[in-house]
Amino acid sequence: MKAITAIFIMSISLYACGSRHIPMPTKTYGAEATGNGRVLVAYATRAGSTIDIADSIAFGISQQGYCVDLVHINSIDNLIDYSAIVIGSAIRMGNVTPEVKRFVKINKEILQTKPTAYFIACLTLHEDTPENRAKVKDYLIPLREMVTPFAEGYFAGKMDYSKLKGFDKFVAKRMVKAPEGDFRDWGKIREWAFDLRP
Ligand SMILES: Cc1cc2nc3c(=O)[nH]c(=O)nc-3n(C[C@H](O)[C@H](O)[C@H](O)COP(=O)(O)O)c2cc1C
Structure with a gap:
């Protein structure tokens, strides 16, 4: 009886835990591309808006002839195959997510040998002023200190x-x-992705 109760409680907690998380899509763009190498776009999100930004960036990079994998940061098991890496995070209370910090810390040595770029999604930039830009640049300090991005x-x-x-x-x-609304500027996001020359 005790065992059945324990299994029941474990199942409920697993279900509750799983249901709190956004599904983690893994996509590949430009699979037919050869020669230019493979790029990883890794993202971490809380409410989901960073996924679409990462997706748009992955697509934009693939338009330059790269093969691009879009993967949740917790699902990456190997960086060796990638010629460049783009890491994106949602911002919570002035910080990138802990899983992004952990990922960069653990993979610091290999990331330092490859072109690495960072991006963030936040609400401070709903007004793109020089002051707000300066503020959000600081959100990347912990990552920048570990690996300098291009x-x-x-x-x-x-x-x-x-x-x-x-x-x-x-x-x-x-x-x-934070004001309510969708402030994602798809033109700006695509332009950034397209200008990346990993
Ligand atoms: C609890 C909470 C804290 C947040 N803290 C910040 C913050 O410190 N600075 C900021 O610019 N945006 C902040 N935001 C806004 C988020 O960064 C923004 O909504 C972003 O699009 C979230 O990405 P996601 O939907 O992928 O989780 C916060 C949002 C929440 C819900």
């Missing part, structure tokens, strides 16, 4: 308060004072 992208993200609860909602509304 490019950095700062993008406005999305805020949907109906999808937030409890502490997150309180922080976003009262502390970050």
